[in-house]
Amino acid sequence: MIDAPYEALAAAWNQLKPVVLAARGVNRELLLSRISARFDIPRAVLLADIGEHVPEQPQAQTPSYADMLTQGASTAEEKIELLTRVRGELEARLSLLEQGQAIPALPVPSAPTPVRPTTTTLPPFGFDAPKSLDEIFSEGPSSVGYHSTSDFLECPERARLKALRVRRKPKLGESPHLNALQFGSVVHALLAMRAVYGQASVEAMLVSRYTLPPDVAPPLDLWEDDRIKILNMMRMYDYTFPLDREPFQYLGVEVPIFTDVGEPGRPCIKSAKYDGLVRTFDAQGAPLVFSLEKKTAARGGASAMNVYLPQAAVQAAIWNCNKALVEQYGYMSGIIFDVIVKSTVPVCERHAPRYISKLEMQRAIEYLRISDQIQFPVNADGTHYRAIHACWGKFQPCAFIGICWGASYGEYEQADE
């Protein structure tokens, strides 16, 4: 019954082939993956059809585009109707292509997009202990917050590749040491564990010396040098800021907060993820909420934190624009930075609270609204332009150097594969 639309899709694929052939490296790969997933044509068939015979990697079973698209259809007729609509979408794109215009990204299946509600109350205090390093690394920052906006403005192509979870393939014999980003992610996860389950749980995840509650994870599979380094850092943090002597009450760890920061009548839901949310009280007993931001850094000193002030302003703005949270827990006054300096003997610093002014928050809100207003041109193969001023970064080179170019075939993989 549904042969006809499939034939139409095959014909459309024939016409899309020149676009795929024009794309190189990672872009060709991604284009092929998307077409294969969305039109339910095995990737091997597409590869063979364009004259490439790359061995297929075993892949997790994911629903095909056709499956997703026809999810709501109960009869063959309804399926045909839905698939015919896809054909229409493809043809519209092809005619743009024929006129030499850039084609927009292929459509997302027409499943209803859930509207993200804003946060009205904090989740119960807790933290799901990660079961493996991969689980820790897969926890990215919020996709609608400060980092995603900054990433997009710095280099739109990097933001796209990150969202697609593209990463460099490890080379044969490459050191298994954690890179700076991974190192920071592990320490963040352990600090969250410590706040909820205590220092013993951290030691257990690093050296397995204590019995863990049954729902807490097994020791992390770390390279020995990294394990010792992180253990020393975590112990030094615990000596410096014993949990039972903290001058504040923890409200949450690793908490994402969603808030509408839009103008009246123009909703703009943005989010921030807080390493720690803490509360203290002033002399009159009024609550003072702070974001407790944990950083691992190569050097200490308050000036090293200046670069994070926009992030601090965004965190305060997102909390304080959320009337429900302010009424329930109090106004966010600012940010406290806890820094663990990665020296041979680790040093832990806590910087005096940095209060955030209304003007700083106002600028932060303007900044957050930018991402909904700025668009960069998209190339014919779906890529964005590469902002090469950003390749060497503020602190370290971009992770995509050498793999965001077309000639990089075979240098990358997608994290889900």
Ligand code: SF4
């Ligand atoms: S290497 Fe440079 S151009 Fe390529 S994604 Fe990274 S920042 Fe963008």
